[in-house]
Amino acid sequence: MQEFLEVLRRQAVHFGPELARTAYARGLAVTQKDGTTRPIPVTATPVILDAAEIRRRATLSAHLASATVKMTHAVLAGAQRELVLGGLSPLERELTERTFANVTRLATTRVDYFVDSRPRALELNATIPAMQGYSDIAARTFIEVVARHFRYPEKALHAVIAANGSNALALYRSLLDGYAAERDGKMPETIALLCRRNDAQITEQRYLCERFREFGADADVVHPDEVSGDEYFEVRGKRYDLVYRHLFVRRLEETPAPWVQDFFGTVPGRKAVLLNPPASPVEVKTTFALLSQALVEPALAEAAGLTPEELEAVRSSVPWTRPFRHGPGVGPDGEHLEDLVARVAAEPQRFVLKRAWDYGGRAVYLGRSVGTQAFEERARAAYGTVPTWAELCERASTDPAGGGFVVQQVVETTPEEHLLCEESGVTSLRLHVDYSAYASVGLAKQPAWGGVCRGSTSEIVNIVGGGGVLPLITTEVAQKLLMAWKAL
Incomplete structure (x- = not known):
């Protein structure tokens, strides 16, 4: 589709500000x-991307998400449970110990990838795996604005948007399917989207709420301080059957909401069905590292009950990842290591360190970025000084905060030229682009999940911390728009 991209580059100055x-x-x-x-x-x-490739990546993510949940259950039931529990906040730990044995369904998870010759899974998000709304906004708006600029027939526009798929619709269907599984096939009459007031992504939650209403649900965005009820989940006298949580458990420690905290303590929920339930241990990167380790430790894979399909998903997509501790191990090329920390310290260009339980990219250290402003700012924020790579490795290997660190082999990415649109105009930038694919766990059937793409001038891509969203469209849709341009 290079021809289509060249047309867009020439025309973006005309439609870019309207797109933004x-x-x-x-x-x-x-x-x-x-x-x-x-x-x-x-x-x-x-x-x-071809629609078939989008589906393939969603299937890959479904296997990885299922495997991660299984590994989490296995670790929490075993002697090494502190590997996961040790990084959680007090409330996260309390809720995990009370509820996680009953967590069998997650309406939505998100696996983040870099793509070289194939998708390489960097980590899994299960706490609040957002951007279903953001991705739909970007794709839908791109299709509409470009189509109108290309004089595409207005009456046919809805069909093109629908053909591109919708993560909001997939989320809605996963919530309904999860509710039906918990309530003997019944459908919810009311849905609450629970988030903080002025949550960083509250505009996305409002967008999802609008889409849910279009799909036929009686849905509302609600906040922790509004919720009450002796027998039901109620807001201002209105009962809700199903709750979709877009709320970090740690936020309840910052701004206590005892009713909501108690509600989170029962899974799948008594006063309402809770989807997604608190799932912090699933997102702890140590769990993801153990999946990688299970490829060379059959006993670990067996203890988690990983299927051949799940193991193949890990083998084909997860870069070498390990809990970052002193001691022997198996290296990224299958070689024996006398000491893992010493090996990582000796080859900074090859590795990245990540705090096991953190979010927003705040504690991610690329060895090859030593000396850059971004590296120094992160290191100084964490340790008050700017250590060398070897010093950082030593400190990280014994740092207990957030459950310590994991080490991952770097996935090579090449920045791509993209046109970033703002109301003031269009700017050409070289961006590192990732690909995230959604998946559900524990449903009888996966909904038609798609993906979302982010771009950043930094190799550590985070949407709240900077960067932009790239519309993800299918080859079929791109071809239709190109044909409309050629017909002008």
């Missing part, structure tokens, strides 16, 4: 603590 304005108006934005918003830039240059 419309996407921002629909909710592609970050909300600040004071309630103000700032736009998340969107690109005029999309990621284009």
